[in-house]
Amino acid sequence: MDPETWEMAQKLRKTSTRIDTFGEVNPLTGLLYCADCGEKIYNHRSRGGTKNNPYLSDFFDCSAYTRANQKRPHACRRHYIRTKAVRGRGLILETLRVASAFAISNQETFIEKVRFASLIREAVMETKRKLNREKKEDR
Incomplete structure (x- = not known):
């Protein structure tokens, strides 16, 4: 890895x-x-x-x-x-089975999706932090 x-x-x-x-x-x-x-x-x-x-x-x-x-x-x-x-x-086990099967059979696509989700999450968090700072400044 x-x-x-x-x-x-x-x-x-x-x-x-x-x-x-x-x-x-x-x-x-x-x-x-x-x-x-x-x-x-x-x-x-x-x-x-x-x-x-x-x-x-x-x-x-x-x-x-x-x-x-x-x-x-x-x-x-x-x-x-x-x-x-x-x-x-068994929701957790079934979800892990499905995700694992997808990751094994589509490794590149899986890695791409995880990277994309991580980038989106980071962008959302940064936007939320920025909005909170601006709200505090407006008070």
């Missing part, structure tokens, strides 16, 4: 994890994205369930919706997916 690909892979893998109020780290943190707007989706959990399922609620929802709260009602719609659905139905 060439150094550029290695660096890109390390950058894509890098995600900040946090220990929640129950002292746990969700293994899917930073790896799931909203199907509608492409923003990360965050895990929300609360205790109070049963012995077999200690969480009363355990789901992921869109960060664009969560951050917008009531300020931007059209940022993204209110939707969520239960953690049990993501982990329990």
